[in-house]
Amino acid sequence: MIELQGVNKTYQVGDSPLRALRDVDLLVGEGEYLSVMGPSGSGKSTLLNMIGLLDRPDSGSYLLDEVHTETLPEEQRAQFRGEQIGFIFQSFHLVSRLTALENVELPMMLAGVSLRERRIAAHEVLAQVGLEAWSGHHPNQLSGGQLQRVAIARAIVMKPRILLADEPTGNLDQASGQEIISVLENLNAEGITLMMVTHDLNLGQRARRQIRMVDGQIEADSRTETDARADHATV
């Protein structure tokens, strides 16, 4: 469902160009569980943002369900983000003036879902991440692990098919990190495609497929390109 071909992204840093992604090819099938590892600055976040339609490639193509996303107008890319993709960030990005429940509701509110409908859906996903009892709390009343679980609930409330997590445990202690990983793995077990950037080798190695990035290139992929293509063809 995700197909990157020859994707390049160059940032201008000062007066020297910085190639954050170099000719990246990547195929990800429905329901896969990938971890992306590599040194800091190697382009992991850029890759994730590209797949999450937050960024556009300078050259190359990105097909999502066989749709050329790089030429889509911004409105449609926003709609894709809302409906197909869930984002989880290292720093949670919850809106501090809103309760946990209201934070979870946000994507549905933007999509124009009625209050009653989204209340039901938000309570459901909060229960799923084990935070039903905390729905009325504001972010400053929650622990790091709880904040990230609220963020996960928000990411899945629209029932997206792809979940992108950029170092979701980076700000958490060991135990909370483990909890978050198991929540994410459960979601993957239910069918969601999970792609997670991590620094933690132990966590990264739990993924069925592991990608290692260096200098904007995919240096290693635990599954060979041909395997992936075959996998993609069967889906």
Next chain:
Amino acid sequence: MQLSDQIRFNGQIFLRHRVRTGLLLMAVGLGVASVILLTSLGEGARRYVYQEFSALGNQLLIVFPGRKETTGGTPPVYGTAPRDLTLEDAMAMSRIPSVKAVAPIIAGTAAIAVDNISRESIVLGSTPEIFQVRQLEVSQGKILPDRTRSEAMAVCVLGAKLKRELFGHGRAIGEWIRAGDRRMRVVGVLVERGESLGMDLSDMIIVPVRTAEQMFNSPGLFRILIELAGNADLPRTESRIKAIIRERHEGDEDITLVSQDAMLASFDNILATLTLAIAAIAAISLLVAGILIMNLSLISVSQRKREIGLLKAIGASSAQVRQLFLGESLMLVSLGSVAGVIFAWAVVLIIGRLWPVFPIFPPWWSVPAAVGTALLAGLVFSLMPARRAAALDPVLALSGQGGGQGG
């Protein structure tokens, strides 16, 4: 995104930033209130003038010597030097059936003296009719005697203030005064009365018209005041007056007629224009409020960068982000406007209570104009911040950077 959701979302922002919101509400509220209050004062002045005119109760027509050209107040053209308007002209006019009273006026100034007190005053030479036409009454003594319609007599009626200056609290009736080089007897003192149609009569002295003619050595009238009968047809009376003048002035219609209605209409025009002008000045305060909204919105956009990035990441389009920020300003302006309108009405009611003679009242257009201007200013001045928010790159915004100035 539904409207009710947007209102709730903005409401939560307002609650979170109470000081900022309070400040903006106050700025908008004061702007709206000042437009309404100042236009109410203008409208009050207009109504006050109406009130004054209608207090006179009668229909007045004023005849001026000389023709006023249609192009404006230019002097008469060469060769048609105006004839004087004479007492005989005035008498001829008094024979028109729809005319109730005619008061010819000769005006000049003279030193009015009693013993060694002397005052330079305006002298009005007229007939007893002036008291009826201008609705003047005497508080002491009598008005000019009937004989003064056709004869010079050494009598006069003093304005209340002039009487005080010459006689203090002493008795004036029956006393002799000097007006210029003439001696005359005081027969009456006018009642105390404020200005009437812009002329302060309490400073003046009224003498018989023939006496004034001799004093100022001129048969020409300053003007003629005509009071019309209750059922008079104004245009027909005007044309009869003109016909009389043409007949008496060898075919020249060298007078200017101004009716009370026309005077009222021109006052009305002046005051309406003035009201509009002060409304425009008051609207500047709304402009100031708009600029305040713009600056605080720009700060808010840079403070809420991460939130904007997040909204985009979870599915908000640029148009939606722009709409959120515009909606926030419009909601704020609406709330501020409501507060301003309520405040202005309260002040108008209070002024009306404290000062009942002055009919302060907002003109019908002032509330829509004030609120409309506020909304427009709010919209225009939040376009730029909203656009800046919409244009933020989500990746940079999420990391709290990018999108121009600030951070």
